[in-house]
Amino acid sequence: MPESALLQSISILQQRKAGKQQQEQCLQKCRFPPRVENSESDGLEPECQERVDIATDAEDLPEGETNLREVSEDQWPDEEGEDQEESQDEIEEEPQQEQSESDEKSDEKAPPQRCSVVRRVRSNSADPVALAQKRVQRLMAARRRARRDERRDKALSQCKFDTVNIEAFRKATLARLSGNDLPQSSLNLNPAASLDLPAVEQQTSKPSRRKIAVVGGGPVGLWAATLIMLRHARRVKRMAAGSGATAAKANSGFIRGADAPEIVIFERRAPEDHCSRRNVRITLDAHTVALLNKHTKSNRFVSGMALAEIESILLEQWRRLGGPKGIQYGSHINTPQEVAQQDDWDLVLWAGGRWSINDATRSDLDCDMRVGEHEEVIVFEMRNFAPSKRQGGKQMEDLELLAAADLTFSAKHAAEKAVPMDSEVKAAYRIVLRVGQDAQTGEPLCWLWFMGLPDELKAAKAAAGPPSRDHCNKCHESIAAALEAELDRLALLPESSEALPWVRRLMAAAGALQDRVMSPGEVSGRWVDASYWSADRVVCSLPPGPSGRIAPMVLVGDAAMGKPFYTGTTLNVHLAEVKSFSRLPVIRWGQPSGESSSQRRASRFTLSADKAVTAPFQSYEDRYQQLLLRTPGLQRRAPAEAATKGKAAQIDFT
Numbered sequence: 001m002p003e004s005a006l007l008q009s010i011s012i013l014q015q016r017k018a019g020k021q022q023q024e025q026c027l028q029k030c031r032f033p034p035r036v037e038n039s040e041s042d043g044l045e046p047e048c049q050e051r052v053d054i055a056t057d058a059e060d061l062p063e064g065e066t067n068l069r070e071v072s073e074d075q076w077p078d079e080e081g082e083d084q085e086e087s088q089d090e091i092e093e094e095p096q097q098e099q100s101e102s103d104e105k106s107d108e109k110a111p112p113q114r115c116s117v118v119r120r121v122r123s124n125s126a127d128p129v130a131l132a133q134k135r136v137q138r139l140m141a142a143r144r145r146a147r148r149d150e151r152r153d154k155a156l157s158q159c160k161f162d163t164v165n166i167e168a169f170r171k172a173t174l175a176r177l178s179g180n181d182l183p184q185s186s187l188n189l190n191p192a193a194s195l196d197l198p199a200v201e202q203q204t205s206k207p208s209r210r211k212i213a214v215v216g217g218g219p220v221g222l223w224a225a226t227l228i229m230l231r232h233a234r235r236v237k238r239m240a241a242g243s244g245a246t247a248a249k250a251n252s253g254f255i256r257g258a259d260a261p262e263i264v265i266f267e268r269r270a271p272e273d274h275c276s277r278r279n280v281r282i283t284l285d286a287h288t289v290a291l292l293n294k295h296t297k298s299n300r301f302v303s304g305m306a307l308a309e310i311e312s313i314l315l316e317q318w319r320r321l322g323g324p325k326g327i328q329y330g331s332h333i334n335t336p337q338e339v340a341q342q343d344d345w346d347l348v349l350w351a352g353g354r355w356s357i358n359d360a361t362r363s364d365l366d367c368d369m370r371v372g373e374h375e376e377v378i379v380f381e382m383r384n385f386a387p388s389k390r391q392g393g394k395q396m397e398d399l400e401l402l403a404a405a406d407l408t409f410s411a412k413h414a415a416e417k418a419v420p421m422d423s424e425v426k427a428a429y430r431i432v433l434r435v436g437q438d439a440q441t442g443e444p445l446c447w448l449w450f451m452g453l454p455d456e457l458k459a460a461k462a463a464a465g466p467p468s469r470d471h472c473n474k475c476h477e478s479i480a481a482a483l484e485a486e487l488d489r490l491a492l493l494p495e496s497s498e499a500l501p502w503v504r505r506l507m508a509a510a511g512a513l514q515d516r517v518m519s520p521g522e523v524s525g526r527w528v529d530a531s532y533w534s535a536d537r538v539v540c541s542l543p544p545g546p547s548g549r550i551a552p553m554v555l556v557g558d559a560a561m562g563k564p565f566y567t568g569t570t571l572n573v574h575l576a577e578v579k580s581f582s583r584l585p586v587i588r589w590g591q592p593s594g595e596s597s598s599q600r601r602a603s604r605f606t607l608s609a610d611k612a613v614t615a616p617f618q619s620y621e622d623r624y625q626q627l628l629l630r631t632p633g634l635q636r637r638a639p640a641e642a643a644t645k646g647k648a649a650q651i652d653f654t
Contacts, residue, residue, distance in 0.1 A: 155585035210261035210590055213339050216351035217267030217274060217327055219307070220557035220574045222314035224349050225263045227582035229321045230295060232260035254321050259590070261346070263322055266331035266339070268352075274329065275311040279436045279445050282307055288572045291579065304400070306437060335361050336553055340542040345551040346590075348542060354533060354558040365540045367555060373633040374531030376458055378486070380448040380479055383438070384521035395444050395518065399435045402517055403446075407431040410516050411509035418508035419501045428452035429509060432566040433517065446520070448479065448513065449566045451530070454502045460490040461527065472526040479517075480510040482525040530564035532633035539621045541610035552613045554581065560624065561634065573627075580623060586616035 212228065214221045233254040267274060284292075284303045292301040292310075296317050301310070318326055333339055336357070339348055350357070354369075362368050388398050408431045415427045430451040438445045467489060476482040483506065487493050492503055499507075514520070538555040545551060556578055563570045581587070614621075628634045 152589050155589050209259075210346040211343060212261050212263045212347045212349065213343075213345050214263060214265045214349045214351060215333055215336075215339060216353065216356070216557065216559075217265050217269070217311075217315075217329075218351060218353070218557065219310050219314060219571060220578060221265055221267075221349070221351035222311065222318050223575055224351060224556055224578045224581070225265055225326070226314060226318050226321060227295065227579060228587055229254075229256070229260065229263055229318075231582060231588050232257045233321060235297070256321075261590075263326065265318070265322070265327040266333055267327055267329050268332055269329065271329050275308045275315060277311075278306045278308045279438055280307040281305065281434070281436045282310065282571050283569070285569070285572050288575055291575065304435075336365065336542055337361075340545050340551060344545045344547050344549045345542075348551055348553040350553055350555050350559050351557040352559055354562060356559055362535070365542075365553070367535045367537050367540050369533055369535055372532035372534065372631075372635045374529055375451060376453070376461070377528055377530050378450045378453065378483070378525050379528045380450065380482055380523050380525045382446045382448060382479070382517065382520035382523050383443065385444055385446075385517075386519040386521075388518075396435070396437070398518060399433075399444055399446055403433045403435050407433060407513065407516060410512050414512035415505035415509045419505045421505075427505060427509075431513065434566065446517065448517065449528075449530070450510075451566075454506070456500070456502060457490070457492070457506070460492055464490050466527070473524060475522045475524050477521060477523070478511075479514045479520070479523050480507060482523045483507065483510045486525055530566065532561075532563055532631070532635075534561035534628055534634045535559070537621060538624050539614050539617045541613050550609050550613050552617060554617060554620070556581070561628070563633065577624070577627070581620050584617065584620060 212225075214225050233256045236253055236255055281304050284301065284305070286303075289301050289303060292313075293299050296313060298313070300313055315327075333352075336348065336350060339345065357365075359369070385395050385399070388395055390398065408429060411429045411431050412427050415421075415429065421427065430449075432449040432451070434447045434449070436445045436447070437443070467486075471485075471489065474485070476485060484493065487503060487506075493499055535555055538560045540553050540555075542551045542553050557574045558570070560577075561573075563573075
């Protein structure tokens with residue numbers, strides 16, 4: 001390229017750059033004109049004449065409207081305190097319009113001054129994008145508050161007439177319209193006096209927080225308290241000292257709302273015994289795992305984890321929600337009446353387990369326990385397994401694979417091979433293996449559920465009675481040896497004659513299972529009544545408290561219903577039911593009125609005090625009754641006394 005052409009290109013680029021700089025300077029002067037110290041003269045520069053015309057056009061605007069540059073400080077939209085300090089307005093006074101001719105002549109000689117009109121100038125330190133974001137955030141917060149108030153009003157309107165006896169009111173209205181049994185008070189012009197409606201007392205004092213008691217610090221009790229408090233709390237993150245997920249978690253907390261209730265968990269166990277059941281593993285389905293991880297903001301819940309791990313994660317979350325007084329250890333509460341006498345509770349959640357309430361108390365509360373399908377089975381507790389036969393395999397992994405395998409086929413095949421049976425009659429054995437871990441040694445610990453036992457064996461067991469504690473705790477070298485000891489106790493192994501055919505088939509099945517489950521060296525057996533149980537109802541009312549108030553009580557967890565342990569689905573059902581319970585309007589918003597339902601005056605058109613306190617929970621009671629109808633095993637067949645024989649062998653997860 002010639003040198004002349006190169007110099008010409010450079011000069012063109014310099015001219016363009018200078019033009020851009022001049023244009024930016026003009027725009028800067030138009031947007032942010034300098035403040036005028038001397039506003040007595042109204043001489044104007046030509047570049048300000050156009051802005052003066054725009055500012056002075058406000059006189060021609062209709063009444064009620066004003067120019068943006070003439071808006072006073074009190075009419076400008078309010079900002080945050082920090083924004084107001086950063087964006088203070090600079091207001092300049094207008095020049096006097098009436099001046100003498102001598103002043104005009106002197107002003108002509110004076111140097112031109114910049115326009116001095118009422119103008120709102122933003123300081124350069126205020127970021128327009130940040131201010132706009134703050135305005136949008138305030139607008140969104142106002143909309144959220146409006147939606148929250150709308151949901152609250154809608155929820156309270158739905159349960160407005162929960163305490164009204166609508167059927168009695170309908171019958172009385174029909175009687176009035178027909179002219180029969182027309183009361184003399186109907187001639188009164190005061191409708192409140194004729195209907196004898198309850199009087200509403202004026203509430204002068206500020207309403208106190210609601211009080212909720214949760215009996216039982218197991219997974220269900222901790223889960224219920226956590227969900228209720230999360231309805232009234234907001235998660236916040238504080239400045240972390242370190243970095244990473246561990247520091248963020250350590251510095252995260254919750255802020256409870258003004259209407260948050262006071263929840264207290266009463267746990268019978270000591271603090272060192274809490275979260276210690278590591279020998280029990282729970283099979284959590286995918287929905288339960290997702291639900292727990294969502295509300296705890298973690299990914300620590302998996303299927304097959306120990307019960308102690310579930311309790312520890314929920315307890316850690318509850319300590320941040322409920323505070324140091326959120327759980328009371330060593331609380332030996334035997335009956336719901338003891339809870340009612342401690343304080344004036346607005347709600348009592350009983351999650352103490354299946355056997356935490358005796359039959360007499362259940363009968364008084366009208367929540368008797370009934371038993372559905374039940375079966376007597378033998379459970380073998382196994383330890384000290386043989387090493388894994390796979391190269392690099394682990395005992396726990398192999399046992400978990402066996403738990404998912406079909407062990408029933410191995411038992412039936414060995415029984416038919418030992419003593420052939422008729423084609424029409426087959427063995428009804430059912431085998432279920434549950435895998436756990438010893439809390440002290442950390443070694444594998446398994447339970448083998450032997451179901452479908454012959455009727456002759458069950459009859460002999462009923463005749464001989466329950467075994468002693470020493471007999472149940474005695475360890476044997478194999479599954480067959482433990483079964484043989486039980487048959488010997490029942491006198492089913494005669495020494496002189498050959499054993500019965502069904503006994504030989506049973507022993508053959510036990511020997512096959514011994515080889516199938518990695519040859520355990522320590523085995524103990526016990527009888528267990530594997531049954532489905534359920535209460536007649538889960539919502540009831542407690543006796544009056546210290547001040548005469550009646551509190552509602554709701555049964556949750558194994559105290560309400562349950563399935564045999566080998567099904568592995570009981571805790572999944574309990575957690576799902578508690579989640580639906582936490583969505584009730586009465587849990588989120590409380591009672592519709594400020595006064596308690598027990599303080600309302602009696603009326604023929606209002607429910608009794610015990611029914612009025614349980615009316616807001618009627619939808620949860622209906623859901624529970626539908627669950628009983630959907631589950632075939634929960635058919636109401638016998639009272640709870642029929643299942644008390646297996647009481648000591650049952651495991652509660654509440």
